[in-house]
Amino acid sequence: MNWIQSFTLTLTLAGAMAAPLAAQNFQQVAESSNQKLEDALKELADVRNDIAEKKIPLSKSVSELESKVLELRRERNRLLKIKDAGTIDLSALERQVGQMKDQADFVNNRLNEFINEFEGRINISELAGYEEAIQAGKLAPKNENLSAEEKRTLQVGVIETALGRIQNLIGGHSYEGSALNPSGVLVDGKFAIMGPTVYFSSDDGATFGLIEAQLNAADPVVLDLPDDIDGGISQAVTSGNGMLPFDSTLGKALKVAKEKKSLKGYIDDGGEVGLVIIGLGILGFLLAIYKSIQILSFKVAMPRHIDGILESIDKGNEKEAQERAHAIGGIAGEMFEAGVVNAQEKRGILEEMLFERILKARPYLESFLPFLSITAAAAPLLGLLGTVIGMIKTFQLITIFGTGDAKSLSSGISEALVTTALGLIVAIPVLILHGMLSRMAKRKLGLLEQGAVAFVNGVMARRHDKKDS
Incomplete structure (x- = not known):
């Protein structure tokens, strides 16, 4: 039940209770309600008219605003496209700038490498003629007072200098200069380049030969050539005509001959x-x-000596047996002399007398053999000691001079290798000699023992024969 029904019910009850009062006021209430309804409808009509009057201008304003919004959106999109296009162009330009910078760095690095290689490739005698251009090219990248174009010009100038050198080398090239003769004296003269080989002849013609760069020498050094090479170098360098020696090994043969050691x-x-x-x-x-x-x-x-001694003993001629034993000489003679003297003794005593002389011979034959064995074992160990000492010296030189100067390190390495070689050179022959001498000594002892056994057996056999007869 809604509120209208409740209200109706209430009115019904109220009407039933106050029928006379409702009858009197109903007309008044109806008239008042009609009047309010008319006023409300009139007010609604006025409001609708007011809305209708204002709706058209507002619609126009909304349309204008929507048009402006669309126009602003189009302008925003256009600006965003322009911004994106500018960003893309800027990134492309930045990439191009980076690529060009990388190319410039690559070219600079290659130029620096070429300058350094060119300086190391030319002969030391040529350095004075190209030093100015080389130094200018090397120092250009570090000179803050020069522009990039000026730096590049100085570096390219080294390339032009190198090309000019190649032109000079075609057919040979000569120039004035100074060099150290084999005695270490600086002499003036003239250089000539033919391919990779540089020749020198002093002004007085007394010094001539090939040029090389030595580690501790600031000037070119003239190689001391063999005596069979005459002064054709001097004539060819001075006059431009003559016979020049040619080394197909490009100087390596002379270096090998020079490095040969006694x-x-x-x-x-x-x-x-x-x-x-x-x-x-x-x-x-x-x-x-x-x-x-x-x-x-x-x-x-020998067997014949033993047989002779036994025959003399068998005859009872002890003196002759002793003379034959003495004739053998050495410890073996002494052993048989003792055997002759004790020939009548029991077998055990006779063997002891002979074995005593054998024991005397053993240290005589084996003397100094242990020293040879010790020498064969100690020589490689001494070589290893020399190797360790040489490597210690090498590491000390590396600490002082670094690893760039290989020649300064060669002394320690040479000592390390030479001592190892010397140890093996000594140990191997001494070991072989020790084995040979030990076998020879054992063979002599074996023959001595064999002779003693033959003597004892011979004496005992003859003694038994006499008993049997």
Whole structure:
């Protein structure tokens, strides 16, 4: 039930209770309601008329504003497109600038590399003629007072100088200068370049030869050529006509010949450890020679000698047996002399008497052999010691001079390698000699023992024969 029904019910009840009062006021209420309704309708009509009057101008204003919004949107989109296009163009320009900068850096690096390589490629005798252009090109990138174009011009000037040098080298090129002769004296003269080879002849013609650059020399050095090369170099350099020696190895053969060392040079490279190894080796070889003579001169009894001694004993002629034993000589003679004297003793005593002489011969034959064995074992160890000392010197030189100066490091490396070689040179022959001499000594002892056994067996056999007869 809604409020209208409730209101109706209420009115109904009220009407039922106050019928007389409702009858009196109903007409008044109806008239008042009609009047209010008319007023409300009139007010609504006025409002609608007012809205209708204002709607058209407002619609026009809205249309104008919408048109302006559309126009502003189009302008905004146009500006955004312009902005995007500008951003794209700026990025492209930045990329182009970066690429051009990279290209410029690459060209500068290549120019610097060329200048450095050109300086290292030319002969030391040519350096004076090209030094100004080379230094200007090398210092140009660091000169803040020069523009980029001026720097590039100085660097390109080195290339032009190099091209001019190539033109000069076609057919040969000569120029004045100074060089150090083989005695270390600076002399004036003339240089001539033919291909990769540079020749020099002094003004007086006394010094001539090939030119090389040495590590500790600021001037070009004249190589000391073999005696069979005559003065044709001097004539060719001075006059432009003549015979020039040609080295197909481009100077390597002369360097190899120059670097060849004598035995004294290798000994000097070995240092103190090398001298110790050589001294040990010489002593070992002398002892080996001495032992060879000693073992070879050691006398042993031959079967015929033993048979003769046994025959004399069998005859009962002890004096003759002793003379034959004495004739053998050495420890073997002493052994058989003792055997003759004790021939009548029991087998055990006779064997002990002979074995005593064999024990005497053993240290005689084996003397100095342990020293040879020690020499063969110690020489490589001394070589290893020299290697360690040489490497220590090398690392010390690296600490002082760095790794750029290979020639200054060669002394330590040479000592390291030479001592190892000397140790092996000494150890291998001494080891072989020790083995040979040990076998020779054992063979002599074996023959001595064999003779003793043959003597004892012969004496015992004859003693049994006498008993049997």
